[in-house]
Amino acid sequence: MLTRGARLAYLAPGLLWLGALLVVPCAILLVNSFFLRGVYGGIDYIWTVENYTRAADWLYLSIFLKSAKIAGLATLFAILIAYPAAWAIAQAPRRRQAALLVLVILPFWSNYLIRTYAWMVLLNREGLINEGLEAVGLIGEPLTLLNTEFAIVLGLVYNYLPFVILTIYAALARLDRSLIEASQDLGAPGWRTFLRVVLPLTLPGVAAGGVFVFVLSIGNFITPDLLGGQKIQMVGNLIYDQFLSARDWPFGAALATVLIMVMMMLLFAQAIAVNRGAGRREAREARP
Amino acid sequence: MIFRWHLRLTYLFLYGPIAVLMVLSFNRSGLPTAWTGFTFDWYAKLTEADALLNAAWNTLIVAAASTLLATIIGTMLAVGAESRRKSSALDALLFAPMIIPDIVLAIGLLSFYTLVQMTLGLHSIVLSHVVFNIAFVCxxxxxxxxxIDPAMLEASRDLGASEFTTFRRVLLPNLAPGVIAGALLSFTLSVDEFIIAYFSSDNTPAATTLPMQIFSMIRFGVTPEINAMATIVMLFSFTLVLIAQRADRKAITG
Structure with a gap:
């Protein structure tokens, strides 16, 4: 074990940096959210909760709800695509699994902006998808794919899918194979083994991946901006506008605070669910 | 069987759009619609695209500086955090930069810089990027x-090595693959990051990074030069991430 002094010396630079440039900025946002916008776009230092009552206005509340809907759809589709993919990787020969996983996660670490831009190129009215569909005669005239909610959901699924595959794979890899065999030996059909054994045991992995996608999606800025074409606003765009075009920093700060609160509640709920699951398992194993 | 096909389609979904972009960067017509022949013209045009080149240079400066700082600070944090009792508060603080929406961190930092009346420029982008890079390196x-076996560190200390010597001679050589992988990932993230850089900059050409430049260009539509630049950036990211994976097998898949 390190001495107290040495430990502190290791931690100090990082704690100072994150304190000054993460904790303090968040605290400033929180404080600013209780002030008013000044006449020239500055801040009037008068305490008020007006920004929060304004955020509850239907105009803004509906944007929150729409963001949650889009994030929810992205989460759902990401899980539906990721689960069978993760399953296929977990079934592959052991020495190939690592390579398959690297291939999945590689795009996740690359440029987000460019990955989203690639879909702008594909979804365009003159893009490859419309051209292809027209060529095979499925459609007579180009579909409007870009600047729709569909495009935003697609972009979010595309960008976060690798992470969900990774978390579900991790859960599947931890799964005790003998449980599946036991279920099969006792005559359960495949779907039943999946629903009663595999799915419940991998649910924490699914939940972890799902919460992650939801949280990153609901506060996203780039995807709705580029694939929604500034026509469809999500919370991220709304906050962006308060800072750059409306010049109403306190209101932007209030929206950001609400967003962070929503995210924290979700992460907290997930942590509690995971702990509870672990507790129940321990209790079961402790039983004589 | 059906799952194998699903996995193949998933890879197609993940890599298809990137592949299309790369192919288009060699398309003579420069349009996304029809293939009219192979050309390197768009790459040649890049050498004259001063704004893009200048932005690329700025990006390299920001990425190098923030990676250097984050690697030192993040490694120290990792050592400190792992040699004490588990602390939920510390874990939350180290997890926060990865999960906080970019836009929220961006406006928070801008509010902070405004409050302390700091002039914005490449230096403030570096300060901001170190925040999330620390978390990933750590x-x-x-x-x-x-x-790492703690007994090894205890042996070093029992034999009279100072904390610094233990760090340099025992800890660092064992941590090296992780430190290298963390640094490479941090460099990649910094090269790719857009929104935090945008809000931490005064948006003059001297403080415009490549993603900022690309963002303002693609908002006005698709240009073939962007496809060429995007191809280079993607290949660059893939290379760095794969090297990171070679250095430390657990770095990118966790």
Whole structure:
């Protein structure tokens, strides 16, 4: 074990940096959210909760709800695509699994902006998808794919899918194979083994991946901006506008605070669910 | 069988759009619609695109500086965090930069810089990027740290080595693969990051990074030069991430 002094010396630079440039900025946002916008776009230092009552206005509340809907759809589709993919990787020969996983996660670490831009190129009215569909005669005239909610959901699924595959794979890899065999030996059909054994045991992995996608999606800025074409606003765009075009920093700060609160509640709920699951398992194993 | 096909389609979904972009960067017509022949013209045009080149240079400066700082600070944090009792508060603080929406961190930092009346420029982008880079370096190095036998460190200390010597001669050589992988990932993230850089900059050409430049260009539509630049950036990211994976097998898949 390190001495107290040495430990502190290791931690100090990082704690100072994150304190000054993460904790303090968040605290400033929180404080600013209780002030008013000044006449020239500055801040009037008068305490008020007006920004929060304004955020509850239907105009803004509906944007929150729409963001949650889009994030929810992205989460759902990401899980539906990721689960069978993760399953296929977990079934592959052991020495190939690592390579398959690297291939999945590689795009996740690359440029987000460019990955989203690639879909702008594909979804365009003159893009490859419309051209292809027209060529095979499925459609007579180009579909409007870009600047729709569909495009935003697609972009979010595309960008976060690798992470969900990774978390579900991790859960599947931890799964005790003998449980599946036991279920099969006792005559359960495949779907039943999946629903009663595999799915419940991998649910924490699914939940972890799902919460992650939801949280990153609901506060996203780039995807709705580029694939929604500034026509469809999500919370991220709304906050962006308060800072750059409306010049109403306190209101932007209030929206950001609400967003962070929503995210924290979700992460907290997930942590509690995971702990509870672990507790129940321990209790079961402790039983004589 | 059906799952194998699903996995193949998933890879197609993940890599298809990137591949299309790369192919288009060699398309003579420069349009996304029809293939009219192979050309390197768009890459040649890049050498004259001063704004893009200048932005690329700025990006390299920001990425190098923020990676250097984050690697030192993040590695120290990892060592400190792993040699004490588990602390939920510390874990939350180290997890926060990865999960906080970019836009929220961006406006928070801008509010902070405004309050302390700091002039914005490349230096403030570096300060901001270090925040999330620390978190990623720290996460990778912590995974590595857990694989080290504490008895080895105790032996070093019992034999009279100072804390600094123990760090340099025992800890660092064992952590090295994680530190290298963390640094490479941090460099990649910094090269790719857009929104935090945008809000931490005064948006003059001297403080415009490549993603900022690309963002303002693609908002006005698709241009073939962007496809060429995007291809280079993607290949660059893939290369760095794959090297990171070679250095530390757990770095990118966790």
């Amino acid at each position: 996460a990778v190095v912590r995974t590595r740290m857990r694989q």
